[in-house]
Amino acid sequence: MTYSTRRHLTDDATLEIHFGPFQLLPQRHRLLKHGQPVALGSRALTLLIALASRPGELLEKDRLLAIAWPKTVVEECNLRTQIKTLRRALGDEESFYIATVPGQGYRFVAPTWIERTPVTQLKAPVVLSPYGCRHCRGAGMAPLYAQLGMHNS
Structure with missing residues (x-):
């Protein structure tokens, strides 16, 4: 079974997901904090896009593994490492953004808002x-x- 990080996202090139001081630009594969780029690896960013585009939804470990490593079989410890890296980049020691659901997976729990620029404004x-x-x-x-x-x- 394959999963896509874009399944819940539109094709709108100006889609932005905001949470806390962060601005996530899924189509550009970028994360900004107060307008400045956040250094984050590709897999961690892919996981963040998957989680933040489905706020409140539980994403099982197997599903996240398939999203971040679509053509590779990897151990669950790789997922934990990427989530740890992601939390460190977000300053999320208290799990304000990403909650662990023991034995199941992860859930994006921070309040989010989505911003789209209409095509006429481009x-x-x-x-x-x-x-x-x-x-x-x-x-x-x-x-x-x-x-x-x-x-x-």
Whole structure:
């Protein structure tokens, strides 16, 4: 059985999960504290995204192992180590953010709020003319220009 950390998340590129002084940016795979990046390994961050995107929900150990190590069989001690690393990065000695459910798994217990920037508020993409780029000229680009209804100069 496989699990995805994105199952409960939208495709909205501006989704942010806030808790305490933290801002979690799942699509960018980043964690900020007071706007500054928090140094955190990829697996610990993947676990945080899985937990914080399902606040209050118990995530069993096997499920978390499958999320963080999708193509590898690892021992449960690896999960404990990553949770410990995560708690250290969050300053979570009192389990304010992540609660252990003995013998079962973990639960994200901190109050969270989700912020989404509507698509209309996003900046329009910058479109560069292919005619001004010397690398975009030549016979290799002709099929693309034809599909786009453009002429290759």
